[in-house]
Amino acid sequence: MMKLIRDPRQMHLFSAKARRAGRTIGLVPTMGYLHEGHLSLAHRARRDMDITVMSIFVNPAQFGPKEDLKKYPRDLKHDMKLAKDAGVDAIFYPSTEAMYPDGYKTYVGVRELSDILCGRSRPGHFTGVTTVVVKLFNIVECDVVYFGQKDAQQALIIKKMAADLNMPLKIKVMPIIREKDGLAMSSRNKYLSPGERRDAAVLHKALLLAKSLIRRGRKAPAYLVSRMKDLIRKKKSARIDYIDIVDARDLSPVKSIKGKVLILLAVWIGKTRLIDNIIING
Amino acid sequence: MMKLIRDPRQMHLFSAKARRAGRTIGLVPTMGYLHEGHLSLAHRARRDMDITVMSIFVNPAQFGPKEDLKKYPRDLKHDMKLAKDAGVDAIFYPSTEAMYPDGYKTYVGVRELSDILCGRSRPGHFTGVTTVVVKLFNIVECDVVYFGQKDAQQALIIKKMAADLNMPLKIKVMPIIREKDGLAMSSRNKYLSPGERRDAAVLHKALLLAKSLIRRGRKAPAYLVSRMKDLIRKKKSARIDYIDIVDARDLSPVKSIKGKVLILLAVWIGKTRLIDNIIING
Numbered sequence: 001m002m003k004l005i006r007d008p009r010q011m012h013l014f015s016a017k018a019r020r021a022g023r024t025i026g027l028v029p030t031m032g033y034l035h036e037g038h039l040s041l042a043h044r045a046r047r048d049m050d051i052t053v054m055s056i057f058v059n060p061a062q063f064g065p066k067e068d069l070k071k072y073p074r075d076l077k078h079d080m081k082l083a084k085d086a087g088v089d090a091i092f093y094p095s096t097e098a099m100y101p102d103g104y105k106t107y108v109g110v111r112e113l114s115d116i117l118c119g120r121s122r123p124g125h126f127t128g129v130t131t132v133v134v135k136l137f138n139i140v141e142c143d144v145v146y147f148g149q150k151d152a153q154q155a156l157i158i159k160k161m162a163a164d165l166n167m168p169l170k171i172k173v174m175p176i177i178r179e180k181d182g183l184a185m186s187s188r189n190k191y192l193s194p195g196e197r198r199d200a201a202v203l204h205k206a207l208l209l210a211k212s213l214i215r216r217g218r219k220a221p222a223y224l225v226s227r228m229k230d231l232i233r234k235k236k237s238a239r240i241d242y243i244d245i246v247d248a249r250d251l252s253p254v255k256s257i258k259g260k261v262l263i264l265l266a267v268w269i270g271k272t273r274l275i276d277n278i279i280i281n282g
Numbered sequence: 283m284m285k286l287i288r289d290p291r292q293m294h295l296f297s298a299k300a301r302r303a304g305r306t307i308g309l310v311p312t313m314g315y316l317h318e319g320h321l322s323l324a325h326r327a328r329r330d331m332d333i334t335v336m337s338i339f340v341n342p343a344q345f346g347p348k349e350d351l352k353k354y355p356r357d358l359k360h361d362m363k364l365a366k367d368a369g370v371d372a373i374f375y376p377s378t379e380a381m382y383p384d385g386y387k388t389y390v391g392v393r394e395l396s397d398i399l400c401g402r403s404r405p406g407h408f409t410g411v412t413t414v415v416v417k418l419f420n421i422v423e424c425d426v427v428y429f430g431q432k433d434a435q436q437a438l439i440i441k442k443m444a445a446d447l448n449m450p451l452k453i454k455v456m457p458i459i460r461e462k463d464g465l466a467m468s469s470r471n472k473y474l475s476p477g478e479r480r481d482a483a484v485l486h487k488a489l490l491l492a493k494s495l496i497r498r499g500r501k502a503p504a505y506l507v508s509r510m511k512d513l514i515r516k517k518k519s520a521r522i523d524y525i526d527i528v529d530a531r532d533l534s535p536v537k538s539i540k541g542k543v544l545i546l547l548a549v550w551i552g553k554t555r556l557i558d559n560i561i562i563n564g
Contacts, residue, residue: 008448016450103532105393106412106446112387129448138448164388165413167292168418247375250385 002083003090008099008139011092015053017139023050024119027142029133030207032056033073033187034082035179041146042086045173053140054083055092057099061107064130073190092140099135107131110157110164113251117264119151121241129154130161137162143169148178150184152262152277156251176276178204184276191272199235200269206231207278211265214280218258221245232267240264241273248279257282284365285372290381290421293374297423298521305332309424311415314338315355315469316364319459323428324368335422336365337374343389344410355472356494374422381417389413392439392446395436395533399435399546400557403523406525409437412443419444425451433460434544434559438533458558460486466558473554481517482551488513489527489560492545496562501539505528514549523548523555530561539564 005011015025026045030038038054045052056079063069076093083091108125113119114126137145148154155173162171179183182204183197192200206228213224225243232238246253248260257280264277287293297307300317308327312320320336327334336396338361358375365373389409395401397410419427429437437455444453459467464486465479488510495506507525514520529537530542539562546559 012448012450104446105395106390106443107393108388108390108447110387111389134390135446135448138450141450147547161388164417165390166417168292168294168420168423 002080002088002091004080005090005092005100006094008094011053011094011139011143013088014090015051015139018051021192024141024144025049025051025142026089027136027140027145028052028054029136029145029147030054030056031058031072031187032079033075033190035177035185035187035189037148037150037185038083039086040086041148041192042083044172045146046087048172048180049144051089051134052087053090053092053142054088055094055136056142057092057094057132057136057269059128059132060096061100061131064122064124065104067122068188068191071191071235073187084240093135099132106133108161109166110161113153113157113160116251117242117246118266120152121266121273126154128158130157133158134161134165134167137167137169144172146172146174148176149173149279150276152264152279153251178182182208182275186274187248188272188274192269194268196237196272199237200274202232202235202238203265203267203274203276206265207263207276210245211278211280214257214282219282221254221257224257224263228263228265232265233270237270239268241268284362284370286362286378287372287374288376290374290376290387293372293376293421294423294484296372297333297421298331301423305423306426307333307335307424308333309329309418309422309427310336311418311427311429311452312336312338313340313354313469314361315357316361317459317467317469317471319430319432319467320362322459323368323430323456323503324365326454327426327428327430327462328369330454331426333371335372335374336370337376337418337422339376339418341381341410341413341414342378343382343413346406348405349404350470350473353473355469374418377545378539380495381414390416390443390447392443395435395439395442398533399524399526399528400434400548403548403555408436408439408491412439415440416443416449419449419451426454427451428454428456430454430458431469431561432558434546434561435533464490466556468556470554470556473503474551476553478519478552481519482554482556484514484517484520485547485549485556485558488547489545489558492527494562496539496564503536505547506539510517510545510547514547516558519552521550523550 026049181201243265250264308331391409463483525547530544
């Protein structure tokens, strides 16, 4: 029987009991509206760990004042069915008031890494993310936490934070799960009209273009970015937020494609901001 | 045999082993140069818990650029003797490089509470404190942490942070330990010349004056503060940083002495900044 737990103290008791029994706990933090990407994390947690907890919490602290907090898609009933089928043992589904009670004041931030790339377009976003995940890690007292590579910058920031703060847990980052046309799975894909949905495939196509140019010896980031921009601009509904090529270890700028590089992009398709990325061994 | 542990991973292994054996762990975080105040925390931890860990770390992140980081008194050998006599099981004594390796980027802060009182005179101080204690809590994986009421604002901020971040531990705050003339014990008392040392007793005397005025029905904070200021200004070496009377629960200003109030002060005695406080049930 999968449990649905709303109260943070109840969640902590559930974990404490499992821990006392010597069981290992995996956590899959999500904002719900589950897709195959989330479920791949749950499957992996179920394979690795004794107990799999999935959190579903649309975290206001990581949305900007003009962002899509209110319209972010939600469907707990469907999520519960999917989570149960994926072998999740407990869903942690707290209220906003339980997570951020009146007078809440604490934040956790990671300097520099949070101000670049998506952080530049979404000020405060990553501080909202790192703050909520620290809370979730403490409530669930998990041994391993699973994140998706789709949010590459987020995964890197959380890894950095966990290491800097000496957190007694491991972070595992799992591959991006894609639709047939290459579009990275995202709850926000739901916002797209049928025409936008077709255009959205261009994000991944641009990444593949860069990859094939690199394979053919083109190593100048500026050239690669300009070719990607040209491709994306052919789609009427697309407006580029950023495209960048950075060191995959620390998001620092690279002058040439050498070692493990991360190509990231954020593109508005109509009113929907989508992100994607690829790691390349140059 | 008391252990001296320098490596954070070794410290974590020590705790993990104790936890697996079902032992409870108390942590006494200090910056060393131990006095009776610190030792009272260790004694309490030893009474309450199976294992007592004391950390000794002069945390650069909580010192301002013009503050006394370099000259802060240190005496590990003497500290070890005192800690051993107090029944401490392990001293965690990390290097600065182990706590803040190259590329360290993460911080934990508490809004509002960190910007008032001592935070106004020492910008960034409390963020340095909350960051290092989160690291220590995670490394030691302690069940209970002991702090002294002498640093009343610090204790309140750390309690708030631990609650906000759902940390799986308890914070205990123990009474101020004083010298015979009332001076609150502090490692920084060492800085005082004999004349300054005599003058320094005025901090506690000012607090007792306020207390006696309140007992005699004087309830206006401004009046109490002005009487305390008059008393302190009689000492040549004294320069007042701040005196404030606040709600003891959340440090908010009070208009009258009612309920549990906290009277705090920070006073420079020569080149040494000292703090003290008293809780009064008005």
